[in-house]
Every structure is written in structure tokens, then in C-alpha cells.
Amino acid sequence: MIVALSAAAAGCVPSPVDYGASLPQQDPKWASPECQQARTAASDYAAREKDHPGWGFGVLVGPYSIGLAAAAKEHEQQQRRLLARQIHLQCSSQPLPKELDFDPSTYAPKKTHYP
Secondary structure (H helix, E strand, C coil): CCCHHHHHHHCCCCCCHHHHCCCCCCCCCCCCCCHHHHHHHHHHHHHHHHHCCCHHHHHHHHHHHHHHHHHHHHHHHHHHHHEEEHHHHHHHCCCCCCHHHHHHHHHHHCCCCCC
């Protein structure tokens, strides 16, 4: 429930592919190999994103999977933000916009310590 609320509060993050396409192609960084690599990674992620079942899967399996679907949706939003941030850094000379100016380590997986 908390995960679903936090995912809803975070809002929908635009596609990194669309974000990359919105950047000015006249920027000197746009033609760089690093920019091409970042745009390819975003495109690959978009293709994988379409292949997984998403929210509809939780409805088909039952109410217990809604928490899992919410966690998956939150992870998807985090990945979109990370990829959009990477595209901006690799393809634009402009400063990061406010919504992409964050510490990427905040999305790092939590390490679990076992005794």
C-alpha cells in the first residue's frame, strides 16, 4: 500500500526515448558516441518495458500481487528517471533540469546483511 502511494505521488516519468528526442540536436554533445550509447540504452529499455506485463498482470493474478505490481511500477519509474538523467548528461551541454538533478545512488538497491 505504501509503495503504491509513493509510486502515485512520484508521478509518471516520461519515456527516456521521448526525453532524448526533445533535446536540441544542434548541441555538440548530441553527435558523441556517449550520447548515441545513452540513446540506444534508452531505446533498449523501452523495448523491454513493453514486453513485461505491468499493472494488468496484478489484476489477472489476484489481489496479493498488487503490491508486487506497485513495486515493479515504482522500479520502472526509477529506471526511466535514471535513463533520462543519463541521456541529458551525455547529450546536452545544458545544466540538469530540476527533476533530473538528484543523486543516482538513491536508487541503488539496498544491501541486505545476513547473519
